[in-house]
Amino acid sequence: MSNLSELQTLQHPLFEQYQLHVQIKRDDLIDPIISGNKWRKLKYNLKHVKENGYKGIISFGGAYSNHIHALAFACKQHDLLAIGVIRGEAHFAENFTLSKAKQWGMALKFVDRITYRKRDTVEYLQQLSQQYPGYFIVPEGGSNTLALKGVAEICHELNQQTHYDTLLTPVGSAGTLSGLIAGDNNQHKILGIAVLKQTDYLANEVRALLNDKVDRLFNNWQILNDYHDGGYAKFSPESLKKLQDFSAITGVPFEPIYSGKMILALLDLITINYFPPRHKIVLLHTGGLQGLGGLIEQKKLKASEWPLPLAQQAQ
């Protein structure tokens, strides 16, 4: 993609009431399958893999991982082999997300939780390299140094598209936030909304990804840890209703695991006067709408109330 991803201005009564200007960077529209931050994070990983003659990529994820879904498709597109190390049991291979990854040619290797916890240790990674020579290993969520370079391009695009004060993003493994901090280079406030519980460690993930330079070089970022709504992929009926209403008013689809938690945080922050009047906010839509399919399959959402985008149905 050489064009910039679309930036849309959102209308909402709350924004009017609090005199806020809110825009959304629709990275979810970049590609129907490799959508949002996945596209950004994989861009330079794929380039590196091709340029260095690797035969494929190994990466890690849960049974409904957006990253695994996008990676499988990207590898197919680039004629690369793909191995997904998946936390969980083999029957997950038939679920909404992994059945597609498998169909696109990814080999799925299911491991128990204890093994999965070793995914970043030197010994485990060496073992994988020996077992699968010629594969490049990408960490969970795709968050490595190459990913940051791709994410940083969002900031360069935004600088051409608009003027703003604060950029909001959901935070899982912190690769996206770290890339934004690096790309923004202290021009704006970068606010990360943690989607998991007990995430005090995330600030250190950012420090690790930015080589510990982050505190010396960048002072414009913060992670809010209290908007997880009970934990990863958890949400209350009230939150779902708020999110549906927000989508109906703005016309933008969200899912409640990542981008939805950012929206719920935004709405709360507005009502506690976190943003002064005339503040200009940009929301990063990180994609992940395929995740709705998994939530519907697990009966956490009703298909009639959470329509899957056409691109996700057609795969």
Ligand SMILES: Cc1ncc(COP(=O)(O)O)c(C=O)c1O
């Ligand atoms: C749709 C979506 N949004 C946001 C995130 C969080 O990004 P990161 O893991 O880089 O913090 C993820 C997970 O990677 C995701 O799948």
